[in-house]
Amino acid sequence: MSTTKQSSVTSEPDQRWRRFWSKSTPYWFMSPYILIFGVFGIFPVFFMIFLSFHTWNPVQGLGSMEFVGLENYALGLTDPTLWQTLWNTILMALYSGVPQHLVALPLAFLLVQLGKRARHWLTTAYFLPYVTSTIAISMIFYIMYSRDSGIINQALMGLANWPVTAWAFGWLNHFLPIGWVQENSVIRYSVAFVVFWKYVGFNTVIYTAGLATISDELYEAATMDGASAWQRFRHIALPLLRPFIFFAVTLTIIGNMNLFDEPYVLTRGLQFASTNGMTVSNYLYRVAWEWLDMGGAAAISWILFVVIGIFTGLYFWFFGRRGLGGD
C-alpha cells in the first residue's frame, strides 16, 4: 500500500518531465532549422529594412551607419541605371521564361506518351542541367560564346564559308564574328538562352508529374470519340494541368526576376555588361560590394521586391482563380 503510494509520488514530477519531453520533442528536432532560418533568413530581412534607411560603408565598420530616412529610396527610384537594369531583367525573364514553358509543356506530353521506361531516362537527361552548378554551366557557355575561338562562331563561320552551304549562309559573314556576350544587341538573348536551357528540364519534370495525375480513361474516351493527339493535348491535358502551369510560371517569374549568376559569369563579373547585360540583382551587387553603399543596395532590393510582388500579384489576379483549379 505504502510502497505503491510512494512510487506514485515520486513518479509525479517524473511524469511531468516525461510529458514535457514528449511534447517538446518535435520542437527540439525543428530547432536547428529554426535557428538557422532565424539567423540567415529572418534576421537579414529585418536588418535590410533597417539598412535601407541608413547609409553604410561596410569597410568603415558598423559604427559608420547613419540614418538618412527615405534618401536611399529617392536615389534608387530616380536612378536611370536601376530602371535600365530592371528593363533588362524583364526582357531576359521574358526571353527565357516564355520559351521554357512553350517547350516544356509539349515535351512533357510527348514524354508521357512514350511510355514509362523512355520517360524516366529522358526526364533524367532533361533534368540534368538543372542539378548542375549554374557557375559551371555559365562558364561552359562563356567559352562556347567566345568571339574568336568559340564553337558557336566557328560553326557559323563554317556554314558561311563551306562551298556547299555558303549560298544559304554566306550573308552571315557580314556579322561574323559575333560577340555573343560583348555586343549590346545580342547579350540579352545569349544570357536568356542559357537560362532557358538550364530550366526547361525542371519545368518538364513538373509537367510530367502533372500529366501523370490525369487518368488514362479520359484519353481513352476521347480517342474513342475520334479526338486527335493535338485535341487530346489541347482539351484534356492543358485544362487539367492548370494548377501545375500556375505553380511553374510563378516560380519562373520569381526566379527570373532575381537572375544573377548567369549574367554575372557570362559577362566576366559584369566587365562586358555595359548597358544591356546587367540585371537588377547584378546592379545591386555592384552598388553594395563595388561601390560599398549598403544602404543604397538595400533600398534597391526592396524596390525589386515590390516589383516582383506587383508582377506576381498581377499574375495571380488574372490567372490565380482558374490557375489554382477553381472556376
Added chain:
Amino acid sequence: MNLKRNLGIAMAVAGLAGTTLAADLRFDGYPDYDSQLEAILGGFPQHNVELLMNEHGGHHDKLKTNLATGSGAGDVVLVDRGFVGSFINSGGFVDLTDRFAPYKDDFAEYAVAQGQGADGRQYAVPVDLGPGVMYYRRDYMEDKGYDVDNVIDDWDSYLDYGRELKEDGILLIGDATAVATAYWNFNVEPGNGLFFDADGEPLVTGPRFQRAFELAKAVRDEGMDGQISEWTEEWYAGFREGRFATQLSGAWLLGHLQNWMAPETSGNWGVSNLPDGIYGTWGGSFLAIPKQSEHQQAAWDLVEYMISEDIQRAGFENIAAFPAHTETYDDPMFDESIEFLRGQQARLLFADIAENIEPVQPHEGDQIAESLMTTALEQVLNDGVDIDTALANAERQIRRRVR
C-alpha cells in the same frame, strides 16, 4: 620539491615570454604573393606565418566583409592599388605613420602618398609598383619604318601609327578603352585627384576626359582596335598571334607575357614610355595591418621584413613584383638586358618611371567614379552615345552616388 616547483614556474614564464615573442600571424593576399612569401619566409624565423590566398577579386571581397564585421582578417593584408583608396579611410587599418617614418624616403614618393588617408596618416605601405609603360612589337615597327620615339611622340603620332598598321590588317591595340584609361589616369592636373578636385568636385566633364574619350573613339571608329577585352582568352591569343602591335599596361605585364601568355613571341617585343612621354602608375600593391589584429607589433615585423631592401629585390626576382623601395634600383640586376624584349635594359626604364610619377591623392569615390566612367566609355564606343552627353550623365550619377 621546492626546486622542482621553481623550475616549473621558470619554465612557464619562459613559455609565456616565448609566446609573446613568437606570434602566430596570418597573411591574407592574392597570387603570386604566395610564391614570394614561400620563398622569403625562411629568413623570417621570429614569427610563424600562415598564408591565406584567394584570387584577386575574392580576396578583396573577403577583406570588405572582414572590415565590416571587425573580425576574420589576417594580421597583414595585401591591398591592390585599385582598392586602396576606398580602404585607407575606413578606420579599419592601423596607423603606421610612426613605424614607417624611418623608411618613408626610400620609397617611391607617389606610392607613399597613395597609402595615406585623407588625414595625411599612413595606413598602407607600398610593397610593389606598376610603372605604366607601352609594350610594342618591334618587328611591326621595323616593317613600317617607324622608330618608337616617333610613335610615342604624342597621342596623334600614336594614332597615325595605328592608321599605318591598319593597312596591313594589324590592330594598334586590343581594346580602345585602354587608350582612354591611360589618358585620363596619367594626365592628372597638379593638385587634382583622378576624378575629383581638392574640394571633392567631380572633374569628369573636363578637357582631360573629353580628350580621353575622343582618342578612344577615334581608335574604335577607325577600326584600330579589336574590341578584345583584357584578361580574356582572345586577348592572350592576340598576343600569341601578334594581332595587335602595342599594349598600354603596367610593367608587370612582362612577367605574364614571357611566362605564359606569349612566350613564343620572345624577341619581338620592346617597351617604352607611354605616348606623349607621360609617367603613370598601372597597378601596384600595398600592405596594411587591420586594427582587429591581436599581434599588431608582430604584424609590423612582417611588413618591415617584406619592405626591406633585400626582400624587395627578391620579390622582383621571384614574382617580377617591381620594388617600391627605390634604393634597390642601383642594384646591378637592373642593368640586365631582357631576352624577351630583344635585349633591352627595360628595368632601367621602369625605375626611371617609378621615380618620376607625380603623386595623385586618392578619393573615396574613385571606385564609383571609375565604374561609372567605364560604363560611359562603353556607351560612347559601342552604342554611339555622344561624348558630351555620356560625360554629363556620368557626372550626374557620380554626384548622386558619392555621398
